[in-house]
Amino acid sequence: MKKEKATIHDIARKLNITASTVSRALKDHPRISAETKKAVQKVAAKLNYQPNNIAAALRNGKSNIIGIIVPTADRTFFSSVVRGIEEIANTAKYNVMICQTYDNFDKEVSTVEALLNARVDGIIVSHGKETQNFEHFLKVKERGIPIILFDRSNDELEVSNVVIDDFLGAYKATEHLVQQGCKRIAHFTNARKISIFKERLRGYREALLDNGLKFDESLVVDSNLQLEDGRSSMEQLLKRKDIPDGVFSSSAYGILGAMQVLKEKGFKVPEDVALVGFSNEPFTSFTEPPLSTVDQHPMRMGNAAAEIFLEEMAAKDKKFIPQKIVLKPELIIRQSSLRKKPN
């Protein structure tokens, strides 16, 4: 059963005063008598009157809401970034609302629209795998609303972004496998679509070359990097005569799939094939053996994105120069790649 919402006009009518007097009374304006203020408050309470913050937002352009757009909130990487954003946002009295795109481009565009209609004060986004066109983000920028990209970003947009050094993360992971004695290191990538994966592929390639190994294109498997993709990629590699003795995957689920297949077929991890993944999802430490991985410091990434937002809000009408923050990833070595005792 819908109830009509009480307005200041309803209060005004009850008391036979003007709406403007009611408005000023509710704001404790000095020109309004204590008596009137009391009467207004009494009627307001009786009618269950709620000050309309949306109307206020229409006037001052502030809703105190930050919209976050992520492909999916159930990856620990993304949910940790959100946590990092909330940590900073809450201290500044901003509420955070999260929207998922499931990597669907149309949903991403309509989500930006919905957030603009909800009058968010800013948008922090990691775009979908399908996104090639960035006009919906430019529209946000053109309306003077801060938009900050994280992880998956685009340098050409001239908006602030927070990323990790994907090249470095991949370089460290691959070099570690070389140091563990691996000679034929395969790589799982999704480089056709997203720049972060291209960077990781580049890091893998450079680390091989810098360490005297060849870059062999046939050891690079392109897929969507989900669990099933990791499984089929590994199965494909095991059909070779010269099967790889190490795999570096650009995702956590991809390397899990590889490990499942290896164990099912009787291979030993890390003795026969050493494994390193990317993204420190919690499950990577629950597997047997636990999986080595590259940690992206998602909390710090979220903190940084929220801090840029607050700076941009504080800059108000002044021109704000977009910032780029590059965080250093950390290689976490667990048993799946550890053939030698660390020095």
Added chain:
Amino acid sequence: MKKEKATIHDIARKLNITASTVSRALKDHPRISAETKKAVQKVAAKLNYQPNNIAAALRNGKSNIIGIIVPTADRTFFSSVVRGIEEIANTAKYNVMICQTYDNFDKEVSTVEALLNARVDGIIVSHGKETQNFEHFLKVKERGIPIILFDRSNDELEVSNVVIDDFLGAYKATEHLVQQGCKRIAHFTNARKISIFKERLRGYREALLDNGLKFDESLVVDSNLQLEDGRSSMEQLLKRKDIPDGVFSSSAYGILGAMQVLKEKGFKVPEDVALVGFSNEPFTSFTEPPLSTVDQHPMRMGNAAAEIFLEEMAAKDKKFIPQKIVLKPELIIRQSSLRKKPN
């Protein structure tokens, strides 16, 4: 750099016509000439005019946004419920925004406030562990905005809710352990606070009694059911003379902690201690051995919650009788509890 947003008044001024004419021209009103419509559209495009849906929402009370409040979006259970809600909501052209409370009561209250201020058309919520007072939800109901609780609900509120039969899930899990030959079955609970855990405790107890076993209070360990809690609960149980030969945990992380400790101390799972958890988190199938668990059908739960929302919206001004939907959980038997071959 903030830009002032163009309004219909700006367009009107440019063309020296009234704002009302602009408004009608933009709505393709038959009384407005084709020439005027064309001129208005041209100026609107030039000024980057955006129709203000919030202002429209103020008039018709619809934002096409459903707000979802969950303790945390990174548990697969909650994220799957959200997926289930989106599946239905998207077909009806609703956008979904997710807010996390991290089980913090104050954050839950302020989140409800923020969603009301964002003029959501409905709220679907699973409340926090600390929530004992439900006035913030009643406020939503009083304003005629549909509010639907899921999983963690409260029958006294007289709002719609979608839950699973927690008693049945726990009963099935415990009976399964009995059938596998367990005689001293421990239980991890968080029953002090949330009714779903009380129901699971009740299911555990009834299954024991119905199968000729005693209910031994000292085998029930109360905690927050996180990974560390599962570890310390198991450590506590292993100090007994008569250590348990089975554990049923009301959470997925709790049973994972128990398994880690058992394996570290050289116990065999399921031979020495058989284990069953609750909530079919993906990692439960990646562990060794994979963990038996109770699946709560979260997608279906989300579907049902969204369907109730749509029905309540369709009922409009008519009185809507709150609905209660109880879903049947499913016991998923994996190696952690399987001592005997299934029949």
